[in-house]
Structures are given as C-alpha cells and as structure tokens.
Amino acid sequence: MNTNPGIIGRKLGMTQLVAADGTVTPCTVIEARAIVVAKRTQEKDGYDALVLGLGDVSEKHVNRPVGGLFKKNQVTPKRHLRELRCSAEYAAKFELGQELALDELFEVGQFVDVQATSKGRGFTGVMRRHNFKGAVRSHGAHEYKRHGGSIGSNMTPGRVFKGKRMAGQSGNETVSVLNQKVAGVIAEDGLILVRGGTPGARGAIVTVRGAVKKKNGGRVASA
Amino acid sequence: MSTPVLSKIEALEAKNLRTDLPEFRVGDTVAVHYQIVEGDKLRVQVFKGIVIKRHRAGARSTFTVRKVSFNVGVERTFMLHTPRVQKIEVISEGVVRRARLFYLRELRGKAARVRDVKDRNR
Numbered sequence: 163m164n165t166n167p168g169i170i171g172r173k174l175g176m177t178q179l180v181a182a183d184g185t186v187t188p189c190t191v192i193e194a195r196a197i198v199v200a201k202r203t204q205e206k207d208g209y210d211a212l213v214l215g216l217g218d219v220s221e222k223h224v225n226r227p228v229g230g231l232f233k234k235n236q237v238t239p240k241r242h243l244r245e246l247r248c249s250a251e252y253a254a255k256f257e258l259g260q261e262l263a264l265d266e267l268f269e270v271g272q273f274v275d276v277q278a279t280s281k282g283r284g285f286t287g288v289m290r291r292h293n294f295k296g297a298v299r300s301h302g303a304h305e306y307k308r309h310g311g312s313i314g315s316n317m318t319p320g321r322v323f324k325g326k327r328m329a330g331q332s333g334n335e336t337v338s339v340l341n342q343k344v345a346g347v348i349a350e351d352g353l354i355l356v357r358g359g360t361p362g363a364r365g366a367i368v369t370v371r372g373a374v375k376k377k378n379g380g381r382v383a384s385a
Numbered sequence: 386m387s388t389p390v391l392s393k394i395e396a397l398e399a400k401n402l403r404t405d406l407p408e409f410r411v412g413d414t415v416a417v418h419y420q421i422v423e424g425d426k427l428r429v430q431v432f433k434g435i436v437i438k439r440h441r442a443g444a445r446s447t448f449t450v451r452k453v454s455f456n457v458g459v460e461r462t463f464m465l466h467t468p469r470v471q472k473i474e475v476i477s478e479g480v481v482r483r484a485r486l487f488y489l490r491e492l493r494g495k496a497a498r499v500r501d502v503k504d505r506n507r
Contacts, residue, residue: 180444180467
C-alpha cells in the first residue's frame with residue numbers, strides 16, 4: 163500500500179519559480195486545504211481509508227446521508243469528498259476534522275503522482291484524439307484530409323479489431339501523471355507547487371500522493 | 386471564483402517582482418546588463434538595442450530587444466524580473482505608434498530607425 167496516500171486539492175493555475183541564480187522552474191500551484199471528514203475501517207467497511215473533504219458548502223446544499231455524516235463526525239460540511247486508501251496505522255495518525263499539514267506530507271524535491279479529470283474536448287476526430295497524421299493536403303486529395311485511413315482488412319478477418327482507435331469522446335477522463343517533482347510547499351497558505359503541468363483545468367480537483375513507482379513514496383532519499 | 390484564484394498566484398509571484406528597474410516602453414533604446422554563465426564563471430554582458438516588444442504579465446513579464454550586429458539582426462527576449470538582469474539603462478526614448486515593432490525586421494539601415502522623443506516636433 164502507498165506509504166503516502168496524499169491529499170486532495172484544487173488546481174489554481176501555473177506560474178514560474180525564479181531561483182536566486184535566475185533558473186526558472188515552471189510549476190502548477192495546487193491549493194490543498196483538506197480535512198479528514200471520516201475514516202473507513204477494516205471492521206466496518208472491509209478496508210482502511212481516509213475520507214478527505216475540500217471546500218466549504220452550506221448545510222442546505224448537502225443531501226441527507228452525507229449531511230448526517232458531517233453531523234455525526236462534527237465537521238463542517240465540505241463540497242468535495244475523496245477516499246484515499248491507506249494503512250490502519252496511517253489513518254490512526256489523523257483525527258476527524260483535522261486539517262492535513264502539507265509540510266508533513268510532502269517535501270521539496272519529492273516525487274509525487276498527480277491525478278485529476280482532464281479537460282473535456284468533446285467528440286473529436288482521430289487527429290486530435292490519437293495524433294493521427296491525416297492525409298496529404300495536395301496531390302488531388304479531397305474530402306479526406308483529416309480522416310484516419312483504413313480501419314482493417316477485407317475477408318480475413320472480416321471485422322474491425324477491438325480497440326481500433328477512432329473518433330470519439332476525448333478528455334474528461336481520469337488522468338494520472340506519475341513522478342512529478344515537488345517544487346515547493348507553502349504550508350501556511352496551503353499551497354503545493356508541482357514542477358510541470360498537471361491534468362485538468364484551473365479549479366479542477368486533483369489528488370496528490372507520494373509516487374507509487376518510487377521507493378519510500380517518492381521521498382528524498384536522505385530523509 | 387476566478388478573482389481569488391488569480392490573486393493567490395499573484396501573491397506567490399509578488400516576492401519575485403523587482404522594483405529597482407526603470408520604466409521603459411516599446412521603441413526605447415536600452416542597454417541590458419545580463420549575467421551569463423561562461424564555463425564556470427559569471428560574466429555580465431551588455432545587450433543594447435531597441436525594445437520591440439513588452440509582454441506584461443506580472444512576475445512573468447518579458448521584453449524583447451532587437452539590435453543589428455554585423456548586418457545580422459539579433460533579438461533577445463529577457464525575463465524582466467529575473468535576478469540575471471543586473472541593470473537596464475534607458476539610453477533614449479522612442480516615439481512609436483504601435484505596441485509591437487516587428488516591422489523593423491523587414492527594414493534595413495536608415496529605414497530601421499525609431500524617431501527619438503527629443504526630435505518629436507521635427
């Protein structure tokens with residue numbers, strides 16, 4: 163299990179960090195002021211997880227079952243809820259209603275994975291969706307410039323293979339970007355700076371967790 | 386939602402902003418004292434030319450300076466608020482009627498000049 167299940171936050175946008183020697187780092191600013199709304203436990207739910215909440219919402223806008231949860235755990239109602247799987251020992255470190263401290267979760271230089279819903283692009287053609295090259299513009303070509311070409315053979319196999327890349331909905335799907343470096347943590351403002359881009363539009367809800375494909379959850383080795 | 390979102394990033398960028406630089410405009414002739422790394426040494430290089438573009442974007446602002454060196458046009462884009470810019474000298478102010486002086490690229494010699502503010506009434 164991931165040793166650092168991370169936190170949820172809101173993507174604010176991108177900026178640049180300028181070091182003292184003039185080196186510029188492009189980075190995404192994520193505001194992560196999440197609190198622990200509830201916990202899942204092995205006995206009751208069959209797995210351990212933290213339920214994090216983000217963004218205040220007035221009581222009248224939450225439905226009864228969720229509102230009851232807020233009331234029972236005595237936390238302020240939150241608009242966005244996410245469950246993050248973790249070990250029971252990890253979950254025990256947090257109390258209900260506690261705000262997750264960013265400087266304890268992440269450190270500068272650490273590798274993290276960022277997950278969010280990508281920008282939706284609607285029903286798009288193969289050139290935009292799968293980076294097909296399209297057809298030649300000249301040599302008498304007409305009405306075929308952005309097509310994908312042939313989609314298969316004739317009698318053998320007599321069908322189109324499953325998974326054939328065609329036009330369709332592009333974007334608006336969950337995208338994870340692995341092994342992004344943390345460029346900065348500003349705990350008092352609840353901001354994480356991640357080097358490079360992250361999926362989703364500004365205002366998108368993102369999950370930032372320790373890198374799953376690095377040792378020690380992506381933490382810097384010396385720490 | 387959009388206003389507070391922007392201001393948080395601006396607040397983050399604010400500490401990078403420099404206030405020690407002179408105000409200059411498109412068309413001005415400036416000398417940029419720019420720190421460059423040469424091997425393992427730091428050296429200050431002066432790049433003098435006409436400002437043909439200013440990109441005003443808070444801490445991410447840039448400006449482009451054009452000069453003609455040995456008959457070859459050279460343009461460099463500098464970040465305005467980077468510590469590598471040691472000094473910007475405004476040598477002369479120009480009178481121009483547009484925000485981007487890309488037309489200078491097509492012009493050579495005498496035609497590729499910008500009228501100085503001192504000669505405005507001539």
